[in-house]
Amino acid sequence: MSHFMNWLGAFLNSLAFAPLFGVLITLGAFLFGQKLYRTSGQHPVLQPVIIGIVLVILFLLLLDVPYSQYYQSSYLLHAMLGPATVALAIPLFQNARRIRTLLLPILCTVTVGGTFTVSVAMAILWLLDASSQSLLSMPTKSITTPIAVIVSEKIGGIPALSALCVLLTGALGAMLGIPIMNRLGIKDDGIRGLTLGLSAHALGTARALEENDECAAFSALAMSLTGVLTALVLPFVVGWIAF
Amino acid sequence: MLAGLLYLIGFQLLGHLLGALLGLPIPAAVLGLVLLLIYLLVRGQVPPALADTGAVLLPLLPLFLIPPSVGIIEYGELLRRDGVAIALALLVSLLLTFLLVPYLFQFFIRLFRR
Numbered sequence: 001m002s003h004f005m006n007w008l009g010a011f012l013n014s015l016a017f018a019p020l021f022g023v024l025i026t027l028g029a030f031l032f033g034q035k036l037y038r039t040s041g042q043h044p045v046l047q048p049v050i051i052g053i054v055l056v057i058l059f060l061l062l063l064d065v066p067y068s069q070y071y072q073s074s075y076l077l078h079a080m081l082g083p084a085t086v087a088l089a090i091p092l093f094q095n096a097r098r099i100r101t102l103l104l105p106i107l108c109t110v111t112v113g114g115t116f117t118v119s120v121a122m123a124i125l126w127l128l129d130a131s132s133q134s135l136l137s138m139p140t141k142s143i144t145t146p147i148a149v150i151v152s153e154k155i156g157g158i159p160a161l162s163a164l165c166v167l168l169t170g171a172l173g174a175m176l177g178i179p180i181m182n183r184l185g186i187k188d189d190g191i192r193g194l195t196l197g198l199s200a201h202a203l204g205t206a207r208a209l210e211e212n213d214e215c216a217a218f219s220a221l222a223m224s225l226t227g228v229l230t231a232l233v234l235p236f237v238v239g240w241i242a243f
Numbered sequence: 244m245l246a247g248l249l250y251l252i253g254f255q256l257l258g259h260l261l262g263a264l265l266g267l268p269i270p271a272a273v274l275g276l277v278l279l280l281i282y283l284l285v286r287g288q289v290p291p292a293l294a295d296t297g298a299v300l301l302p303l304l305p306l307f308l309i310p311p312s313v314g315i316i317e318y319g320e321l322l323r324r325d326g327v328a329i330a331l332a333l334l335v336s337l338l339l340t341f342l343l344v345p346y347l348f349q350f351f352i353r354l355f356r357r
Contacts, residue, residue, distance in 0.1 A: 026309050026310060027306070029309065049305035052305070052309045053313055053315075056313050067313065067314055067317050071310060071314070077309070077310050078307065078310045080307045081307040082252075083248065083251035083255055083300065084300045085272040085275075085304075086251045086254050086275040086276050087251055087300050087301055089254075089277075090279075090283070090289055090294065090301070091301070092276075093280055093289065094289070104351075105352045105354070106348075109348040109351050113340060113343065113347055116339075117337070117339070118336075120336040120339055120340075121332040121335075122332075124328070124332035124335055124336065125325075125329065128327075128328035130324075130325040130332075131324065133321060134329060141336075142340075145304075145305075145308050147273060150270040151273070154269070154270050158321075159312075159314065160311060160314030161315060161318060163311060163312040164312065165329065167312075168330070168333055176337070180342075190348075191345050191349065194344070194348050195345050195348070198340070199337055199344065200337075228277065231269060231270065231273040232269055232273065236268065
């Protein structure tokens with residue numbers, strides 16, 4: 001038996017160093033996540049991406065595969081992040097055309113609200129004496145994960161930590177947003193959608209989609225505008241502060 | 244599918260070029276997104292090939308995010324040091340945002356209606 005276990009361990013370990021191994025386990029983990037998400041009735045915390053990340057981490061720890069090894073052998077997937085991010089222009093264009101009449105107030109709200117939420121988070125981190133690495137990974141917290149990862153890389157943050165902050169924000173926002181706005185008596189679908197998209201990006205938009213189409217369109221628009229504006233402004237702000 | 248992919252990679256490279264020419268610190272993919280948006284606004288519609296590729300790629304975005312996110316396993320020490328502060332910052336800023344943004348939006352709608 002122990003002989004077999006040794007053999008199995010060696011086999012799995014050699015597999016772990018095969019090219020595209022990372023693609024294989026990532027695909028498997030993501031598909032499993034999708035399945036669990038659907039059977040759970042689409043619970044926001046059980047997002048396929050969150051389950052996928054947890055499963056891949058467990059797998060790497062179990063087989064003792066270093067992250068650099070996984071990163072190389074899954075690079076094919078990572079490389080698609082750029083083109084897929086460019087494709088975000090398509091829903092942005094469609095939603096902007098649909099909500100044309102309110103574009104100006106939406107832009108202003110996104111600018112002020114987005115600056116506010118990041119400033120509060122940064123102030124708390126600073127007061128609690130967090131490290132500069134953590135501070136630099138925080139300002140992308142409420143924008144859609146692909147843009148957050150790409151921007152974090154650019155401004156000297158830790159992309160993985162930024163992704164974690166984004167996913168946590170999204171899960172919390174998708175759970176708490178609607179109950180809070182119900183308590184406040186905010187009933188307008190446009191306002192609810194915009195608030196969800198601005199603060200909880202794609203996960204907020206998934207929640208908005210459960211409300212109705214109008215709510216989802218505002219959420220999707222707010223999400224992409226917040227992401228694009230943050231990505232355009234943040235690198236300059238960080239550059240000025242750091243000289 | 245492939246023609247649409249050509250658009251996306253093409254615009255990302257254009258973004259790269261623009262960023263390098265102007266010395267912008269903005270990521271190439273974001274500049275590519277903005278350039279594609281301008282192109283769509285000028286054209287007034289999404290080319291069918293691009294729409295097809297978008298419909299395939301966009302739902303897969305979360306999949307492409309798993310490899311960079313898994314990198315968090317290398318930062319256990321940082322999480323032990325700053326984890327509580329980060330969680331608190333995320334929760335408090337989120338709650339305050341939910342209290343502010345609905346009224347902010349109403350304010351701006353009224354401001355621009357005048």
